[in-house]
Amino acid sequence: MKNILVVNVNWLGDVIFSTPIFRALKEHYPDAHISCLAVPRVREILECVPEVDEIICYDERGAHRSLLAKWKLSRQLKQNNFDAAFLLRPSRSRAMMLWAAQIPQRIGYGKKGDRAFLTHVIPPLSEEAHRSDYYLNVVESFGIKVSKRQTYLRVSEQAEKEAQGLLQEHGIKTNEPFFVVNPGGNWHLKRWPVKSYIQLIERMLERWPTKIVLTGAPDDDVLANEIGMAVTHDHLVDLIGQTNLKQLMAIMRKAQAVVSADSGPLHIASSVGAKTVGLFGPTRPQVTGPRGLAKTKILEKPIGCNLQACYFLECPSNLCMQVLKVEDVIRALESIAN
Numbered sequence: 402m403k404n405i406l407v408v409n410v411n412w413l414g415d416v417i418f419s420t421p422i423f424r425a426l427k428e429h430y431p432d433a434h435i436s437c438l439a440v441p442r443v444r445e446i447l448e449c450v451p452e453v454d455e456i457i458c459y460d461e462r463g464a465h466r467s468l469l470a471k472w473k474l475s476r477q478l479k480q481n482n483f484d485a486a487f488l489l490r491p492s493r494s495r496a497m498m499l500w501a502a503q504i505p506q507r508i509g510y511g512k513k514g515d516r517a518f519l520t521h522v523i524p525p526l527s528e529e530a531h532r533s534d535y536y537l538n539v540v541e542s543f544g545i546k547v548s549k550r551q552t553y554l555r556v557s558e559q560a561e562k563e564a565q566g567l568l569q570e571h572g573i574k575t576n577e578p579f580f581v582v583n584p585g586g587n588w589h590l591k592r593w594p595v596k597s598y599i600q601l602i603e604r605m606l607e608r609w610p611t612k613i614v615l616t617g618a619p620d621d622d623v624l625a626n627e628i629g630m631a632v633t634h635d636h637l638v639d640l641i642g643q644t645n646l647k648q649l650m651a652i653m654r655k656a657q658a659v660v661s662a663d664s665g666p667l668h669i670a671s672s673v674g675a676k677t678v679g680l681f682g683p684t685r686p687q688v689t690g691p692r693g694l695a696k697t698k699i700l701e702k703p704i705g706c707n708l709q710a711c712y713f714l715e716c717p718s719n720l721c722m723q724v725l726k727v728e729d730v731i732r733a734l735e736s737i738a739n
Contacts, residue, residue: 403434404482406457407437408439409437409438413443416443416446417446418531418552418668425546426545436481437455439457446554446646446669449554449555449557449647450554459474471494475497476501487508488539489539499519500519508520509521510522510523511523521543552691552692553673554669554673557647560647565651573612579638580609580659581613581653581658582602582614583662583664583670585621585641586662587665590683590715591662592662595624601730601731604731606637613636613638614640614652615641616666617641621641625639625642650673656675657676659675660734663680663690671692671693672692676697680722682719701721704720
């Protein structure tokens with residue numbers, strides 16, 4: 402095959418989990434042009450996957466929301482003359498687009514109503530399978546060997562320069578050690594309590610004579626304010642909302658270690674080679690734990706209700722995150738950062 406399309410998933414962490422697929426495809430078809438159909442918010446991540454030759458935007462909530470726009474996109478895909486398309490998760494609208502684009506081989510998971518649009522329907526894995534293995538199963542079931550299952554992201558020289566400039570603006574010199582703490586997350590029940598992060602940062606400042614960088618999205622500015630008001634030490638550097646994803650990758654790669662709950666930034670850190678401490682509560686590391694090459698310490702305390710992944714939108718206690726102690730994180734950092 403000379404022209405291959407991968408139809409990717411919608412969230413940062415899941416796209417990172419899919420990165421070994423592109424390496425496997427390139428190893429199996431070294432001369433192939435590999436394209437990826439994906440939503441706009443994950444473009445920066447895909448631009449850091451060396452084997453992705455082209456990114457095709459699918460703005461399902463914007464420019465491609467209407468049926469007419471989807472049909473036009475399928476016409477564009479048809480013109481690309483793809484030999485095969487790999488659909489990484491069940492999606493009727495995406496399967497229909499691949500069918501309308503007349504791509505000869507359409508491989509993926511399909512629910513009952515989707516199967517007519519696929520040429521190769523992949524049997525689903527167990528719900529307990531790691532998310533990365535779930536995506537890799539699509540290409541493995543088609544006979545493509547996956548020799549390296551670790552997730553990875555390439556940090557560009559430009560991102561390195563921009564990150565170093567940001568750090569220098571905040572008093573962190575080249576090669577000066579620092580830690581990263583990422584207190585946010587797209588789902589509030591996965592977040593460790595703010596008071597715990599405050600206590601952790603105070604303990605870290607007592608334990609290590611180095612700077613601590615806060616990272617996060619612009620929506621995390623409330624967290625930054627709470628932490629900044631409680632911790633007035635001049636070794637605390639607030640970069641929340643001040644980096645793009647590529648700059649975040651470069652900053653995390655430079656760090657002694659990164660502390661984060663289960664979120665996109667945790668998987669970014671692991672995939673660029675940063676030592677990481679991952680805080681897990683309602684989600685299960687066996688399903689969504691980091692898969693990068695970096696040394697990782699996972700902290701979780703099963704309390705009964707989180708023996709399986711919990712995806713409740715509300716919880717009266719959020720006890721699974723509350724039971725993680727500051728001392729546990731300090732010990733984890735000591736085990737990987739020295």
